[in-house]
Amino acid sequence: MNQGLHVPEELLNQIDYILTHLAEKAHTDSIVLADISGQVISINGIMDEGTPDVVAALAAGDVAAMAELSKRIGESDPHGSFFHEGESKSIYLHNIAGSFILIVIYRAETPIGLVRLFAKRAVEQLMPITEEFEKTVGPPSSYMPDGFSKGITQELDDTFPED
Amino acid sequence: MFINWKLREINLKIVYYGPSLSGKTSSLEYIHSRTHPDRRGELISLKTREDRTLYFDYMQFQMGEISGLKPRFNIYTVPGQVYYRGTRKLVLKGVDGIVFVADSQINRLDENLEAIKDLNEDLKELGFEPKDIPFVLQCNKRDLPEIVPVHTLKEHLGLNGIPTFESVAVDGVGVLDGLKSIVNNVVTNARGKINPDPA
Numbered sequence: 001m002n003q004g005l006h007v008p009e010e011l012l013n014q015i016d017y018i019l020t021h022l023a024e025k026a027h028t029d030s031i032v033l034a035d036i037s038g039q040v041i042s043i044n045g046i047m048d049e050g051t052p053d054v055v056a057a058l059a060a061g062d063v064a065a066m067a068e069l070s071k072r073i074g075e076s077d078p079h080g081s082f083f084h085e086g087e088s089k090s091i092y093l094h095n096i097a098g099s100f101i102l103i104v105i106y107r108a109e110t111p112i113g114l115v116r117l118f119a120k121r122a123v124e125q126l127m128p129i130t131e132e133f134e135k136t137v138g139p140p141s142s143y144m145p146d147g148f149s150k151g152i153t154q155e156l157d158d159t160f161p162e163d
Numbered sequence: 164m165f166i167n168w169k170l171r172e173i174n175l176k177i178v179y180y181g182p183s184l185s186g187k188t189s190s191l192e193y194i195h196s197r198t199h200p201d202r203r204g205e206l207i208s209l210k211t212r213e214d215r216t217l218y219f220d221y222m223q224f225q226m227g228e229i230s231g232l233k234p235r236f237n238i239y240t241v242p243g244q245v246y247y248r249g250t251r252k253l254v255l256k257g258v259d260g261i262v263f264v265a266d267s268q269i270n271r272l273d274e275n276l277e278a279i280k281d282l283n284e285d286l287k288e289l290g291f292e293p294k295d296i297p298f299v300l301q302c303n304k305r306d307l308p309e310i311v312p313v314h315t316l317k318e319h320l321g322l323n324g325i326p327t328f329e330s331v332a333v334d335g336v337g338v339l340d341g342l343k344s345i346v347n348n349v350v351t352n353a354r355g356k357i358n359p360d361p362a
Contacts, residue, residue: 038176038237
């Protein structure tokens with residue numbers, strides 16, 4: 001049964017610290033940590049509203065396609081990393097244990113080796129933390145803020161206004 | 164479902180599933196066009212040169228804060244063609260609710276049935292129990308001449324008892340009703356899943 005992720009603030013703070021360190025060391029433009037289904041977990045750097053969500057969704061598709069490609073050529077571990085090299089900006093994607101994706105966006109003049117070096121270190125640090133928050137998925141409970149369901153009806157009307 | 168307790172956000176994923184050319188992308192395009200501009204993200208479509216969905220279509224909309232939590236909905240479609248099954252399975256990862264867009268035409272019954280079988284198999288392979296996932300049936304193309312009665316379609320697909328909406332996605336008829344239904348079902352289902360802030 002899928003119960004989703006419930007990431008507590010303490011673990012998010014640890015993730016933020018690691019991403020900030022990576023950004024400083026590798027001179028990145030922006031960084032997104034997402035889960036394998038494309039949900040944004042944490043962001044570092046400035047991105048337009050909505051952009052991290054799109055980046056995460058597309059990266060999830062990309063990582064899944066790359067994992068399948070790796071299998072087709074006989075790679076035993078399809079959870080590696082890969083680059084998209086652009087003219088002004090490039091992207092580095094790292095599949096963390098098949099559960100999470102580190103997405104690093106950096107300027108083309110930044111050496112790839114620098115990004116790869118510090119991204120790998122960040123992945124090593126993120127690995128135990130992401131394992132931790134897998135553990136935060138507990139059995140179903142009946143908790144939900146009061147009035148949440150009722151509030152949804154009004155919010156739906158506001159989100160999809162009549163002509 | 165992903166809950167970020169730091170930002171007090173609840174992220175939910177809804178997938179529009181169904182056979183090829185049943186109206187999944189048209190539904191999403193209509194939803195995007197009708198979403199309040201301040202509350203919607205960009206509509207992303209990864210299409211082939213023939214304008215058919217290759218990976219998925221994607222959009223996000225968010226709502227105002229409710230009881231201290233900000234709901235954000237990620238809406239995906241899947242490519243319907245048989246040979247894109249791997250992609251469909253990918254998109255189903257982490258799904259919180261499904262809208263099955265059926266093609267109501269008599270000559271598409273078998274494709275609908277095949278899609279339902281694939282969906283159930285994929286969900287099981289991903290660790291879901293299909294009956295536990297909020298589900299809505301959207302019977303599309305109700306404006307065409309040779310269509311199956313809704314009750315026949317439901318019976319054929321084994322979907323009796325499922326909330327059902329008749330639609331003409333290209334005109335937007337019935338699309339928002341189906342979406343609002345799945346959103347409500349997803350939220351109701353989430354009530355039994357959310358744990359108190361573990362921090």
